[in-house]
Amino acid sequence: MNWVLMKNKLEPEEVIRLRLVGKNEEESTLIGLACGLCFDFNKFEPHIFLVGTEEGKIHKCSRAYSGQYQETYIGHNLAVYKVKWNNFHPRTFISASADWTVKIWDSKISSQIMSFEQGMQVVDAMWAPYSSTVFACATQDKIFVYDLNVDKIGKLAEQKPSKQPRLTNIAFNQRDPIILVGDTHGGITLLKLSPNLTKSGVKPSNFPDAKVPKEFENMPLEEYEKQKMETLLQVVSKWEREDS
Known part of the structure; x- marks a missing residue:
């Protein structure tokens, strides 16, 4: 919902009604409403947002079109606890x-491009603010950190x-290389990341011959990180074509 400030109160304005998705439009209408558990707005397109549902589907929605989903992403079998757009790449989300x-x-594709099994339910996942390919996720008892540019x-x-x-x-x-972790007892734990997990920007160590190519020398951080994720998407797409 949007909240509109009136003279002396806040009034809610419905943005979209979440519908369960059936095999066709008629079946979807008969099934009823979906249960949303999380959402996130795209910072590159502020009117676009994602909604994760209890049924395991992820819906791409727009504040401009309240009557239908722009896209539905199918891949999870149980409730989706977190959806988060990438900080540097406008199409990628976790x-x-x-x-x-x-x-x-990739928001252009209705099925996932990469999947990582953690051995128990995953309660949260976040992209790092300094790199387009680094993310952390949490199960009920552990934190995991990935860098898709490295592995x-x-x-x-x-x-x-x-x-x-x-x-x-x-x-x-x-600002600092720290992850905050909340728990069911109301506690917050601070975990400091090692230097190899906080790499960002154009650095010689990111390239095979330890030499920065000319096209990257003066590239802004945001553009470089976006290009890094775009390269990853192309590699994964190539894997899928080879497998098929």
């Missing part, structure tokens, strides 16, 4: 689900903050 997986998506399959780090309380959510510090 999702975390009770089906034990974290998935990476497209495996995690680079994992940490178990505590024994007793279950983890509920995570957040990157916007």
Whole structure:
């Protein structure tokens, strides 16, 4: 909902009514309403937002069109607890689900492009604010950190903050290399990231011959990180074509 400030009160304005998606439009109308669990707006297109549902589907919506979804992404089998757009690439987003997986998506494609199984339900996932390819996710007892530019399959780090309380959510510090972790006891744990997990921007170590190509020398951080993710999407797309 949008909230409109009136003279002496806030009035809600319905943006979209979440519908369960059936095999066709008639079936969708008969099934009823979906249960939304999370949402996130695209910072590059502020009128576009994602909604993760209890049914496992992710819907791409627009504030300009309240009657229908722009796209529905199918891949999760259980509730979607988190959806988050990438900070540098306008089409890429991440999702975390009770089906034990974290998935990476290209909004132009209705199925996931990458999937990472964690062994238990994933309660949260976040992109790093300094890199387009680094993300962290949390299960009920562990934190995992990935850098898809370094390893497209495996995690680079994992940490178990505590024994007793279950983890509920995570957040990157916007300035320092720190992840904040919330738990069911109301506690917040701070985890400091190692230098190899905080790489961003154009650096010689990012290239095979340790030499920055000329086309990247004066490239702004935002543009470089966007290009880095675009290259990753192309590589993954090539894998899919070869497998098929």
